[in-house]
Amino acid sequence: MPTQSTSKQLWRDVQVFDGLVQLSEAMTVLVEDGRIAGLWPAREFNEARAEGAACAGRGGVLTPGLVDCHTHLVYAGNRAGEFEQRLEGVSYEEIARAGGGILSSVRATRAASEDELIAASLPRLDALLADGVTTVEIKSGYGLTVADELKMLRVARRLGELRPVRVITTLLGAHALPPEYAGRADDYVSLVCDEMIPAAAAEGLADAVDVFCEGIGFSPAQCERIYQAAKAHGLAIKAHAEQLSNLGGSALAARYGALSADHIEYLDEAGVRAMAEAGTVAVLLPGAFHVLRETQLPPIELLRQYGVPMAVASDANPGTSPICMPTLMANLACTLFRLTPREALSGMTAQAARALGRLDLGRIEVGAPADLCLWDIQQPAELAYAVQAGRLRQRVFNGEVVYAR
Ligand code: NIG
Ligand code: FE
Numbered sequence: 001m002p003t004q005s006t007s008k009q010l011w012r013d014v015q016v017f018d019g020l021v022q023l024s025e026a027m028t029v030l031v032e033d034g035r036i037a038g039l040w041p042a043r044e045f046n047e048a049r050a051e052g053a054a055c056a057g058r059g060g061v062l063t064p065g066l067v068d069c070h071t072h073l074v075y076a077g078n079r080a081g082e083f084e085q086r087l088e089g090v091s092y093e094e095i096a097r098a099g100g101g102i103l104s105s106v107r108a109t110r111a112a113s114e115d116e117l118i119a120a121s122l123p124r125l126d127a128l129l130a131d132g133v134t135t136v137e138i139k140s141g142y143g144l145t146v147a148d149e150l151k152m153l154r155v156a157r158r159l160g161e162l163r164p165v166r167v168i169t170t171l172l173g174a175h176a177l178p179p180e181y182a183g184r185a186d187d188y189v190s191l192v193c194d195e196m197i198p199a200a201a202a203e204g205l206a207d208a209v210d211v212f213c214e215g216i217g218f219s220p221a222q223c224e225r226i227y228q229a230a231k232a233h234g235l236a237i238k239a240h241a242e243q244l245s246n247l248g249g250s251a252l253a254a255r256y257g258a259l260s261a262d263h264i265e266y267l268d269e270a271g272v273r274a275m276a277e278a279g280t281v282a283v284l285l286p287g288a289f290h291v292l293r294e295t296q297l298p299p300i301e302l303l304r305q306y307g308v309p310m311a312v313a314s315d316a317n318p319g320t321s322p323i324c325m326p327t328l329m330a331n332l333a334c335t336l337f338r339l340t341p342r343e344a345l346s347g348m349t350a351q352a353a354r355a356l357g358r359l360d361l362g363r364i365e366v367g368a369p370a371d372l373c374l375w376d377i378q379q380p381a382e383l384a385y386a387v388q389a390g391r392l393r394q395r396v397f398n399g400e401v402v403y404a405r
Contacts, residue, residue: 065134
């Protein structure tokens, strides 16, 4: 329930994780007109600054609202049957080549109306919000016709109107080859370049364009055509790359100035260097790694050495990561990929925002939009250490307390 009563609010005696680091002492944070207006060590705070301000919260840990920078939240149906098949030893790629996997979600999503997709997706969005998300990226990619891809993007935008959350949308027309284009992948890529991207851009439905650069997805040459079309329409670029094999998709994306390359388990040093040079963010998706029972680890140490920013996201989707709990992703990023809790939390705030090209989000700093989470914990690292729902005391969106308990 929204509980905002004044445009000037204070959080007192909070431990602050500012998106990059934990501040060393308890802080006082002032929010005015939807933005962070001041940030002081609590003992130095001058009460005159608080004139007319209501105390909105005291104690606990204050972080930026979480940014889930890679999700496939909009889809119909589910793939629990495939989960069982994989546990019996059938691989993700085998299921995909047999017409299941992404294409199974495509059949269900094509058959669903916008309202049905909203109804299916809202509980997933609500789960993300209950775990502290204030910005979520949502991809298309289960439509694979112009009309169905636009339908998914419209649903994504509508979700952002139904709930207090920022929704960033990404066109992922090149997610899989639809059956009607079997044997004609280049023709399908032409459809993506000549019709989907222009239509999504014209209707303002997409902020970015993504591709699945993989043996069961699209070749680097096909992805490059899509990047050229995206650039021509002024859209940002992202990649699902090096998830199951190393095709050089991340380096290609970096050459086109991609905001991020995501998954990257099979990324090599040349790819890391290309990303470092381009400032492309490495989006780590430990949920997909966990669910697929992957063993090839992303090159975390190389990413650190080259100074590539690392983000962490849920990849919430019906196949490889049916998980709508970003704080669990922080835990998995630490336990599976050996990120430090600080890196994991930064990966879900400041670095995730960078992966969306939103340098104004994911930070607690003066002037930034006041998207905040107040947690009932003592130290920020606890968010990555313990897996426990219900620790969120307040979620603040644009300076408004939109959830309080
Ligand atoms: O991020 N790798 C490709 N795309 C998704 C999975 C989509 C699906 O299996 O439905 C991913 O893992
Ligand atoms: Fe994905």
